[in-house]
Amino acid sequence: MEARNFLLSKKIQIHFMDLISRFINFVGLVVKIEEDGEICEIPFHEQLFSFNFNHLLKKNIRDLYILPTEKSLTKLAMTLIQQEDTFINEAYFDPKFCYPSRNLYEDLDTFFEFYSDIPFSRLYLWHMDGYGILGVIEFNEFFRRSVYYKPYPLIILDQQSKIKGFNEKFLNLFPTRPQFPQTLLSQNIETFIRPNPLDIIRGHGLDSTVEQHEKGIDVFTIDFSRATSEEISVNLIMTDLSTFAGGWRWTPQEKQQGLLSFVKPLNFNELDCRISIQLKESEGTFPSMILGGSQWDKKLFPDYKGYLVGFDSAEQQYIVKKEGERVHVVAGAFPADKKKHHIEIVKRYDHLLLWVDNTLMIRYRDPDFKENPEVFLYLYSDTAGKGIITLDSLQLTVFPRKRRLELPINRCVMHQNGVDTTVEFTQLADSRIARIYSRFYYVFVLHDVSSFTQSIKSLKDEREKAFLERNKFKALAMQGNIEQAEMVGESLKLTGIKENAKIAAASSVTVLIEGKTGTGKEVLAHFIHKHSLNSQGPFVKVDCSSLPGSLLESELFGFEKGAFTGADHSRKGKLEEAEGGTLFLDEIGNLSANAQIKLLNFLQDFTLEHIGSNKKVMVHTRIIAATNETLSELVKQGKFRADLMYRLNIVNFQLPMLQERKEDIPYLCTHFLQIFNRQFNRSIKGFTAESFQKLIEYDWPGNIRELGNVIQRAVLYCEKKMIDKGHLSFMSERALPTHEPLTLIIPKGNSRLLKREHIVLLLKKNNGVAKYAASEAGISRATLFRKIKKYKITKAECF
Structure with a gap:
């Protein structure tokens, strides 16, 4: 108790206990040490996790920590000089008096199921005048952080690709668990996993000259030796810019957080960019670049949604930060002279590159690149208020993005004892586990996708290996609206339909598409339009089930002013709107008898008459009709x-139900995942093997539309990196309440007869999607929303 009473009574400018509690944010303790190294008392220790340190008593501190043997403990300790009841020193936790643990007593590997040769703790020695030697022990916090990733295989690598830590789940990836896990430490990761994840994210083996010299579109070029303030202000926010006889200087200020903002944002979904900076002179600072950042609100630093690429002057290393956290570092100093320097920073697809004087300093590939439709660019200096940069020129060049089909870059294979395990990795951007004792480490979470790849292989074998050359995991990237996507899938039935559709698209023949609800009739219509001679013309859709007969006629053929009550102006019909393009008539079977006659007459000579007129109008448009009933x-x-029917049925396509082409489910799932990841701003990686099994076993009475709704719901509620079977729920599993009128008849096309129970039933049947509910009711979406508002129908009632 003597040492504890001493600690409680003395101060180090502030109280001992306050100082230690502020410094140690995980587990720590204070030990009283004899000159010979024996621990004689433990006056303080954290109560967290119920650790018991009494077993340290009587042990020698030199056996537990790596201390120089040639010096006494007094000489190894920081001396604190007493003035009355206060001990004074400039730096109580000076790293010169800090010593690493031998990892012999902490047992954190057992407690947290985590193995590491990084010191579990550090010892700070204090020699206190007139009292003796105290040791302040700080435990490594990354162990506590590793608990969050306990369900997943996790590894820590140093700059040389050596394994510095891993958890119990990583050992489970081995076919035969290593008998002595500690033997894996300090081995090169390539011994177990290839390719090396570090080689992948560093872009090893890739030619960087392509990105450096690629020709793009110049957005602007500023020559600071000639530019006026008016010319500069068009592209840069001129705060902290000042003119002098030789041009312009940038003096980064703390008030602006060292930022020099570009005026206009970029769309990273469509464009990549290169920023070229010519420095005439740099005094003690080097500009970095923030790419894809948010608009600075003078509160949050704008890299929290994007990337920072540049130089850390404090630690003398080139860095890449993602969402404010380091993900890549390269040791090296920026040229110390004050001469001209040329800096180029490129963002191209998933690559970030940095050149200094034409020497490539950084190449980083992010398998999970953050792409936003509106991103802001900034020059940034981390020495705000301490340096001046004389700018010579600044150029921004953009490159249109092209679709690239390739295997996931984050896939590796573990090969042990003749057994291959396919894994995909995710790099953690978390300084609480990746930055340990001021050193940066690469931390990866691994996902075993072997069973998933085996399931895909089995499906491919069953279909005579018709699409072996295709990417097993990625559907084609969707651009724009879901209905305007390519046809996703590679089953034999769908492949045949796509081939025949391209042939039909080359001519102007009328096409009839038959298939159950949700099988993709509109997608096929878009596909035909896209590959037709009319692809540059409009694609106009008319839902024949959503309008009563008389209204549908005026919608299709147009009308003249005064043709009927309320016709106070003339209007073209949908057939004329589709001039030079394609008119898609959905649910053609709902056409009224009179409309059928008019459409038949139109198909004979492609002329029409407006309602209220006898003047013939020639229209050049292609007709595609669809129905979920057999005509x-x-x-x-x-x-x-x-x-x-004979006029429409020149070319006929019968779309299969989803249960007849289940081998397309993985492609469709990945396709929908990409869509809803963007819609909900998520970054879910994919699906577990169990979730795919559940998806494939289900019968899908609602076809692709139901699959899309299931995936949308899963993405909305999934808080993990992978969707598992627990996130998937089907209509058959969600029984309707017993009070619901199951036999309720919907008064189709008559909004006046639609009651509250009708609207609720329609929304439930269509998973809350207003578009489909309105279509089934034969009303417009505007009418449906008025009914929802009138009856005060809540969101909870729609599912």
């Missing part, structure tokens, strides 16, 4: 004209 059956029932 031949409607003809037999007398609901559809046989002659019109």
Whole structure:
């Protein structure tokens, strides 16, 4: 108790306990040490995790920590001089008096199931005048942080690719668990995993001259020796810029957080960029670049949503930060002279590159690159208020992005004892685990995707290996609206449909598409339009089920002023709007008898008459019709004209149900995941093998539309990096409440008869999607929303 009473009574400018508590943010303790190194008392220790340190008593501190043997403990300790009841020193936790642990007593590997040869703790020695020697022990916090990633295999690598730490889940990836896990430490990761994850993110083996010399579109070039303030202000916010006889200087200030802002944002979904900076003179500072940042609000530093690429003057290393956290470092100093220097920073696809005087200093590839439709660019100096940069020129060049199809770059293979395990890695951007004792480490979470790849392989084998050359995991990137996407999938049935659709698209023949609801009829119509001679013209859709017969006629053929009550002006119809393009008639089976006659007459000579006029109008448009009912059956029932059916049915496509092309489910899932990741601003990596199994076993009565709704729901509620089977729920699993009127008949096309229970039922049947609910009811979406507002229908009632 003597040492504890001493600590409580003395101060080090502030109280001992306050100082230690502020310094140690995890687990720590204070030990009283005899001159010979024996620990004689433990006056203080943290209570966290119920650690018991009494076993340290009587042990020698030299056996537990790496201390120079040639010096006494007094000489190894920092001396604190007493003035009355206060001890004074400039730096109580000076790294010169700090010594690493031998990792012999902490047992953090057992407690946290984490193995590492990074020191578990550090010892600070204090020699206190007139009292003796105290040791302040700080435990390594990254162990506590590793608990968050305990369910996933995790590894820590140093700059040389040596394994510095791993958890128990990493050992489970081995076919045979290593008998002595510690033997893996300090081995090169390539011994177990290839390619080396560090080689992938460093872009080893790639030619950087392509990005450096690629020709693009110049957005602006500023020659600071000639430019006026008016010319500069068009492209840069001129705070901290000042003119002098030789041009312009940038003096970064703390008030602006060292930022020099570009005026206009870029769209990283469509454009990449290169920034070229010519420095005439630099006094003690070097500009970095913030790419893809948020708009600075003078509160949050703008790199928290983007990337920072440049030089850390305090630590003398080139760095890449992602969302404010380091993800890549390269040792090296910026040229110390004050001569001209040329800096180029390029963002191209998933690459970030930095050249200094034509020497490549940084190349970093991010498998999970953050791409935003509106990003801001900044020059940045980390020595704000301490240096001046004389700018010679600044140029911004952009490159349109092109679709690139390739295997995921974050995929590796573990090969042990003849067994291959396919894994995908995610780099953690978390300084609490990646920055240990002021040193940066690369931290990766691994995902075992072997069963997933095996499931895909089995599906491919069942279909005679018809798409072996295709990417197994990525669907084609969707641009724009879901309905305007390419047809996703590589099954034999879909491949045949796509090939025939391209042939049909080359001519102007009328096309009829038949298929159940949700099978992708509109997607096929877009596909045909995209590959047709009319692809540059408009694509106009008319839902024949959403309008009563009389309104549908005026919608299709147009009308003249005064043709009917309320026609106070003339209006072209959808057929004319589709001039030079494609008119898509969805649910053609719902056309009224009168509209069928008019459409038949139009298809005979491609002329029409506005309602209220007898003037013939010639229209050059292509007709694609779709129905979820068989037109031949409607003809037999007398609901559809046989002659019109023959006119429409020149080329016919029968779309299969999703249960007939289940091998396309992985492609569709990845496609929808990309869409909803962007929609909900998520970064979910993919699906577990169990979730794919559940998706493939389901019958999908709602076809692709239902699959899209299931994936949308899963992405919305998933808080992990992978979607597992627990995130997937199907209509058959979500039984409707017993009070719901299951036999309720929807008064289709008559909004006046639609009651509250009708609207609720429609929304539930269509998973809350207003577009599909309105279509089924035969009303417009505007009418549906008015009904929802009128009946005060809540979101909870729609699912």
